[in-house]
Amino acid sequence: MRYLGFILVFLITMGLGISLSMQFGTIPPIGKLLDPNHGFWQNSYSEDMDFEDELDLNNLSKPVKVIYDENLIPHVFAENDKDLYKVQGFITAKHRLWQMEFQTMAAAGRISEIVGPIAIELDRMTRRKGLAFAAENSLQFIQKEHPDTYELLEAYADGVNQYIESLSAGELPIEYKILDYKPEMWSAYKSLLLLKYMADMLVGDRDLEYTNLRNQIGQEMLDKLYPDFPEENDPVIEAERIWDFVPLEIKKPVDKRYPDEDVFVNTLPQPVEGIGSNNWAVSGSKTKSGNPILANDPHLSLNLPSLWYVMQLSTPAQSVKGATLPGALGIISGFNENIAWGVTNATRDTRDWYAIQFKDERREEYLYDEVWVKSTFRVEEIKVKGQSSFLDTVVYTHHGPVVYDKNFRSDRKDVNFSLKWTAHLESNEQKTFLLLNKGKNHGDYIEALNHYTSPAQNFVFASKDGDIAMKVQGRFPLKWEGQGKFLMDGKNPDFEWQGFIPNEHNPSTLNPVRGFVSSANQHPVDPSYPYYTFDHSFEHYRNRRLNDRLKEMNQITSKDMMALQFDNFHLHASEALPVMLGLLDSTDLTQMDEFGTKYLNQLKKWNFNAFPNQEEPTLFQVWWENLYQGIWSKLKTDGIPIVLPNKYQTTKLLLNEPENEIFNNPETPERETARSLLRSSFYEMVEKIKEIEKAEKDYTWANYKKTSILHLVPNFRSFSHTNVYTGGGAGILNATSERHGASWRMIVEMGKGGSAFGIYPGGQSGNPGSKYYDNLIKKWANGEYVDVSIKSEENFSNPLFCTLFKN
Amino acid sequence: MRKSLLLFVFVSILVLVAGPYMPYWVLMIGVAVVSFFIEAGKMPTFISAGLSFGLTWLALTVYISIRTNSVLPKRMAELMGLDNDNLLFLGTGILGFLIGGFGGLVGTMVKKLLDRKY
Known part of the structure; x- marks a missing residue:
């Protein structure tokens, strides 16, 4: 017992x-x-x-x-x-x-x-x-x-x-x-x-979606709704730039035929729109001090621990400071005593898809240039916690890995799409940053960029010597016009990339007459550039707002540049709303209740800013979203991925052709026009805002967009910050939307005793128990900065603590 | 009673001194060993070792919390679906009680079994 x-x-x-x-x-x-x-x-x-x-x-x-x-x-x-x-x-x-x-x-x-x-x-x-x-x-x-x-x-x-x-x-x-x-x-x-x-994180493509769209609406309509260049192109490299090189020749195949079947695959998630960045530099002629000022704010997913970690790295040769990426060496966006640099994503279609024809189900050989070529296999063993490993065999052709096939995101046996991507190439991006960290002048900057392949970036530059520069750098495939916009035929050598654009031919500018350089993920160049530069996701608003402001600004100080990074002017609304209100006014609004009248009056008086306490941005946003869905949702068919026209082209269409047949949905008995869609979407907006007003008693912009900075493990909600009170939005210079925004803001003034300021939505510590985990968030949300000027070992005022590392 | 008190003090010292260097299950064995030698009876050992272990853990959490003023207990409580972070302190104490109590109980029972044999 x-x-x-x-x-x-x-x-x-x-x-x-x-x-x-x-x-x-x-x-x-x-x-x-x-x-x-x-x-x-x-x-x-x-x-x-x-x-x-x-x-x-x-x-x-x-x-x-x-x-x-x-x-x-x-x-x-x-x-x-x-x-x-x-x-x-x-x-x-x-x-x-x-x-x-x-x-x-x-x-x-x-x-x-x-x-x-x-x-x-x-x-x-x-x-x-x-x-x-x-x-x-x-x-x-x-x-x-x-x-x-x-x-x-x-x-x-x-x-x-x-x-x-x-x-x-x-x-x-x-x-x-x-x-x-x-x-x-x-x-x-x-x-x-x-x-x-x-x-x-930064590179996407819409080749398969475009393939379906072309089949659905035809090449002509596609070109109209998705033109290669917008009416108001305000490119990264100033349009006046003369190209002083002899371009390489590109052989365009005579009778190219794209595969033209519909593509039924569940396409990969794309980088979210709103991922992007701003950077610029103004020359001494436009600043109060006479020194160049450089600014950079990369917009990425807002996460904790923050993507960035700020450091100063000093040796007797140089001191460099700025934002590092934990895991990579050196400073990624920063400055030393002589130069400063920053990056924005230079979106360009550097991912292409090839339809592969295999000999049989074993997929050991595929057809290319009329002969059978051997494929290779890579067996991926995915270890799974608490289970046995998952084995996935990926077939590789000379184009690259076959991503979509009968085993992955496709129900059809004959789907085999191979991905060709510049990120697969041999490269040493790390060297670019190591060299930039030591850079002393414009020549060093150009030499550093030559090692950079992917993801392509617009590198802004300023130096103590007074130079300002911009270069669009990446390894860009040499393509004939239209190449790689759609799924290509993997067995036809005509569809191969014909090499790469030489680094010296990548768009760049040094000390342009206008006194500033800038980029905001827009088109890299004017149509006079001799190479094809297509991408789906070019920006149309931040770039124009930025350049408009920089053109009119003079006697610039660091404070002015901070204000510009935090600029909340909603350019899209300022262009679209007058058109929308004009068309709406010409319709019958007798059914409007008092709420509708109130909202309409608010919108009419709006100053087009998107501050957190304003209500108009919410009204506009909800109205726009409903209108956009009203116009384009008819194009969507279940199971066939497509991409809808962007808001810039949609706005142009409303302005220029409100009677166009494109507004009509052929599946409904009545004939829709821009006017009727505007009216119905306005009423939908009124209903939705009424609901929000009743439920939350608050439809201010900050409360509606609910900017959130989430822990990298989304389930760890209590390690996150939700409903951060801040303005801005997608397409606004202060690009803070719900989940994306300025992940790092930096302003550097060059020159002797130069100064630098920076901020990011997080804190230096990755530990949710530390007070340094999120101590910078409030300042970030208010548009404030901390001083990040270079400090010397000897005159370091108020150190928090010091550690001496010894062998 | 004297033995219970002695056990309480020894377990508490063990948790404080050895705790930072070894995982809790090694401490559990330690408590069993201490209880083996002190022989305070089954129930008194369970209560005394348990209370000592649990209260020491509770004291440690309170000490850390006051010293650091960190929001972490709150964040952890929310993550674990608790409404109130006080429950985390309490939970740590109760867990300590169980670990110490059962550790001690095993120790005295082993001793009693061995004693009977001789």
């Missing part, structure tokens, strides 16, 4: 001990998590409460000093590059380890390892797009061709790994504790994966 009692108690105790350390479904191991000495409680310490005055770091050649300012921005003072990047790796891991690893896991298609079967589809997609394949290519290329870069990548990895090895159970970032897994070792390969992650 006593034995029985003992055995019972013993089993309960064992059971308790074991079950508390195990994960059940999505419930984390509760004992490990609540243990005050190792669990989440230990993540309550902010970095300034728990720091080391001295740390041992192996393989350092000289001691390295790191001084933190009041916002936990580290200033690293090293004697040489290798030490510098080793410490960058260590410090970045110390504050952002979970995030940098998670992002590279995402790029490698390994999220299922962390969260289980829910992510298999996502991982398959990532792997089929070939991101890991691309990072492997780049790694081999860098090892062979750029051993200097490789050495520094290794130094950085060593720093990260020494941090991981020094981690105690209590110090482990909280996400590992909740999701119950451990960090693995970092490597040069992972840094490259991170750059591919950025490419994936």
Whole structure:
């Protein structure tokens, strides 16, 4: 009997001990998590409460000093590059380890390892797009061709790994504790994966959607609704630019025939519209101080921990400061004593699709130029938490991976679409940033950009010498006009890219007469540029607003540039609303109730700003969305992906041809016109706003758009900030929409004693328990900045704390 | 009573001193060993070791929370579907009580079994 009692108690105790350390479904191991000495409680310490005055770091050649300012921005003072990047790796891991690893896991298609079967589809997609394949290519290329870069990548990895090895159970970032897994070792390969992650985030294409559209509405209508250049083209490189080179010749095939069947695949999710960025530089002739001023604000998904991490990296040779990407070396958007640079996404169709004809179901050979060519297979083993691995075989042709086939996002046996993408090419983007960090003048900047392939960026530049410049840099395929806009025939060599545009022919400008350079994801060039530059997602509003303002501004100060980054003028509304109101006024509005009248009067008096406390932006937005759906939803058919005309062309159509037959929906008995659609969408808007007014008593812009900064794991709602009170919106210079916006704002004034300001929606710490996790959000939402000017080791005022790294 | 008090003090010291260096299940074995030698009787051991372990954990969480003034307990409570972050402190204490209590109980029971044999 006593034995029985003992055995019972013993089993309960064992059971308790074991079950508390195990994960059940999505419930984390509760004992490990609540243990005050190792669990989440230990993540309550902010970095300034728990720091080391001295740390041992192996393989350092000289001691390295790191001084933190009041916002936990580290200033690293090293004697040489290798030490510098080793410490960058260590410090970045110390504050952002979970995030940098998670992002590279995402790029490698390994999220299922962390969260289980829910992510298999996502991982398959990532792997089929070939991101890991691309990072492997780049790694081999860098090892062979750029051993200097490789050495520094290794130094950085060593720093990260020494941090991981020094981690105690209590110090482990909280996400590992909740999701119950451990960090693995970092490597040069992972840094490259991170750059591919950025490419994936920023590059899309609509080739398959266009293919369906062309079949549906015909080439003529397609050209009308989706022209290559807009009426008011205000390109990145000023339209007056004379092209001073002899373009390469491009052979256009005589009777090219695109495959013209409908494409029934569930196409890949695209980068969301609203991802984009602004950058500009004004020359000394337009500024109060006579020094150039440079500004950059990349708009990306608003996430915590923030995508960016601010650092100063100093050696006796130079000091460079700005935003880093945790996982990549050096500064990505920043400045040193001599130059400043920034990036915006240079969207261009660099992803093309080829329909492949295989010999048989085994898919070992495919037809190309009338012969059978051998394909290769890459078996992707996707490890799944709590389950056995998922195996996915991806077939590769010389074009690239076959993304869509009978096993993935298509029900049809004969679908085999191969993806060709510049991100798959051998490249060393890391070198561009390493060189920019050391750059001294315009020549250094151009040399640095020559190493840059993908994702293509508009690189803005300013220097102490007084130069300002802009270059659209990436490795752009040489295409005949219209090539790659649609699904292409993979067996016909006529559809191959005919090489690449040489770097020297990429659009660029230096010190243009207008006294400024700027970009906002719009068309890169004027139609006089001798190469084909198609993309689906060019911006039509921010660019024009930006250039209009820069043209009229003089005696510019940094403060003026801050105001411009936070500019809330809604250019689209200012162009569309007068047309909409004009057409609406000419219709019968007798059914309008008092709410409708109120809203209409509000809209008529609107100053076209989108401040958070204004109600008109909400009215306009809801009206516009309903109108847009009213006009275009008739084009949509279930199962056939297409892309709808953009708001710029839609507005032009309303203005110029309100009676056009395109407004009519042939499936309804009555004949729709722009007027009738405007009226019905207006009434729909009134009903919706009435509902919001009743439910929330508030239809102000901030409350309607609900800007949210979400943790990278969307389920971790309490680690996120929702309903951030701030203005702006998609297509506005302050491009803060619901989930996207300025992920980093930077203003740099060059010259002796130059100054710099920056802000981002987050904080330096990746730890949700730290006060530095989100301390910058409020300032960001209010359009404020923190001083990020370069600091010297000797005169560092008010350091938060210092750490000396020794061998 | 004296033994219970002694056990309480020893377990508390164990959790405070060894806690940062080993996971809770090693502490559990530690509590069993301490209870084995102190022999306070089954019920007194369960209560005393449990209370000691639980209260020490609770005290640690309160100490950390006051020292750091962090919003993390609130965020974690919300993440775990609890309305009130006080429940997290309480939960940690109760968990500690169970870990300490059962650890101790096993210790005394082993001792009693061995004693009977001789």
